[in-house]
Amino acid sequence: MPCRQLIHHMEAAFPPRPSQRAIHAEYSMNETIRLSKSSSPGVAASPSFSQEVASTSKQPIHTCYQCGNCSAGCPAAFAYDLQVNQIMRAVQLNQKDLVYRAKSLWLCLGCATCSLRCPNNIDVACVMETLRHMARAEKKATVPVVEKFWLSFLNMIRTFGRSYEIGTMVLFMLRSLRLTTDVDLAPQALVKRKLGLLPHTHQGREAVGRIFTRFHELQCKAREGR
């Protein structure tokens, strides 16, 4: 089949990196996820998954007809192990484990190109974000370094009320043990005074701290209730 051949050539030209191989072995680029795969070992279907994603994201998941427009314009596609249209299909088919295993969820840039170009007006970026929320709630973030960066950033806001770039970097380096993150930028950033050396403080920081405290309390309660 010429189409298969083309995919084969493309994959030969752009071999998946080792981290992508696990899912690629099951689903090649552009391959639609087939129903029959739901019976393959280790990929159990979770009956209400699709409904849950649809109701949480308020998006008509079922209207996706796999045109592939979302993936065609996705700027992170080159780094994805499962393309965004494949994720949509996997959601339709209740393939929760497959979706949560995908690194793509955590590499999504949130650019909303997919949402703009979906002919069925599905806010695909919102679906991706909903999936991240759901996966985090089940402690299934498969690219911890991205999550660590977010949490480092939020920690600074919780403390200072506003973002504090150097603080975020230092905390992130400690948490991810990547101590050389962006050191190549430091000389220019410092000479051009691109980074404030000290956090700017303001009275609102305490009010912001209280927002975070209440948020964490509610989260704990929700977890206990589950």
Place this chain on the structure above:
Amino acid sequence: MHLAYFPGCSAKGSSLDYELSTQAVLNALGITVWEIDDWNCCGSTPAHAVSTELSSALCARNLDLAAKAGADQLLTPCPSCLSNFRATAKRLEDPDFREKVNALLDTPCAETLPPTSSVLQAIGELVDCETLAKKATISLKGLKLVAYYGCLMSRPPELMHFEDPENPMLIERMLEALGAEMLDFPLKTACCGAAFGIPKRPLTAQNSGRILELAANLGADAIVTCCPLCQMNLDLRQAQAEKAMGRHFGLPVPYFTQILGLALGIAPQDLGLAKLVVPMDALLPKLAPKTSAPNA
């Protein structure tokens, strides 16, 4: 009209030059804004990546402050802050969601919130291109530029209501009126790689690299931006993008306010031009006072 102003965190750090030039340009155009007292971070991407309610609570506190100060409109230079504000205002229309957000706040958020807008769009609405051209003292003739808007200025269109979401032209119209040659730029709304420069550098280096490469191939003198994160990725991280693409660009990446400011005759130091990592100095000699002849 009471225009409240939300600078955003980057204005006090990595995009101090955007802030300086925004203030200078607003001033020169006679647009008065009031910075809201005691504002806090909008939460940026990390907050909404973690929780919609948390993100909206952080935004709602700012919107509430603006509402209580009697603002008719809230302006921000940053498209990401704007997008978070707009998404929040929309979500707060749902009473259940509003209740969840109020539960996180010290005091419930005001029922009626002021509309929000970007500084770019506000300038476009308040000052038409003709007036802009009349106020200019320096001609941009001889500058070949591309305008780069990034993702959030126009997406999602239901929230942002900014031009044609695939082909915004506002910066082009403004700078063309001031004499610049604006090149067609197909990647004007492509993603620069967002905040992934820190945790996953290749995502940012590749995407920014593509944008820089196209601009360089088109023969642009500079890429004109309106987003602090895009500007940082294309300017401060340009060397990383060069590495990813295997070629040198050396392309200056000024904010639209810096270019507007130059045309309005504002001194480079008052526009923070020295803060650009890839300097614009080589382009400044091209700028000359407008001659009195029409069309100059």
